[in-house]
Amino acid sequence: MMKSCLECGEKIIGREDKKFCSDGCRNAYNNKINKDSNNFMRNINNKLRKNYRILSELNPEGKSKTTRAKLLSKGFDFEFFTNVLQTKTGNTYHFLYDQGYMLLDNDYYVLVKKDL
Numbered sequence: 001m002m003k004s005c006l007e008c009g010e011k012i013i014g015r016e017d018k019k020f021c022s023d024g025c026r027n028a029y030n031n032k033i034n035k036d037s038n039n040f041m042r043n044i045n046n047k048l049r050k051n052y053r054i055l056s057e058l059n060p061e062g063k064s065k066t067t068r069a070k071l072l073s074k075g076f077d078f079e080f081f082t083n084v085l086q087t088k089t090g091n092t093y094h095f096l097y098d099q100g101y102m103l104l105d106n107d108y109y110v111l112v113k114k115d116l
C-alpha cells in the first residue's frame with residue numbers, strides 16, 4: 001500500500017512504518033505539534049500569572065477580604081488555579097501558588113497567603 005507523507009503529502013517509498021518522506025518533513029511536522037502545545041501551555045500560564053497578580057494586588061498584607069465583583073472586574077478567571085486545599089473544618093481554599101482565596105457568604109472572599 002502506498003502511504004503519503006504526513007507533512008507534505010508526497011508518496012513515501014520504503015519501509016511500511018515510515019510516516020514522512022524526509023527528515024526535513026519529520027522535523028517540520030514535529031515542530032508544529034510542539035508549537036501548538038507550547039501555545040496552549042503559554043495561554044494557561046498567562047492566566048495563572050494574571051490571577052496571581054490580581055490576588056497579590058488585593059492581598060498585600062497576606063490576609064484580606066474582597067468581593068467576587070471586584071475580582072471579576074480585574075479580570076480574575078475562577079477556572080484557573082494551581083491547587084485546592086481542603087481544611088479539616090471543611091473549608092475549601094483555591095490557590096494560585098502561595099496566594100489563596102476562600103468563598104465566604106454573599107460573594108465575599110477571604111484572601112490568604114500561604115507561609116512557604
Ligand SMILES: [Zn+2]
Pocket residue numbers: 005006007008009010020021022025
Ligand atoms: Zn514530505
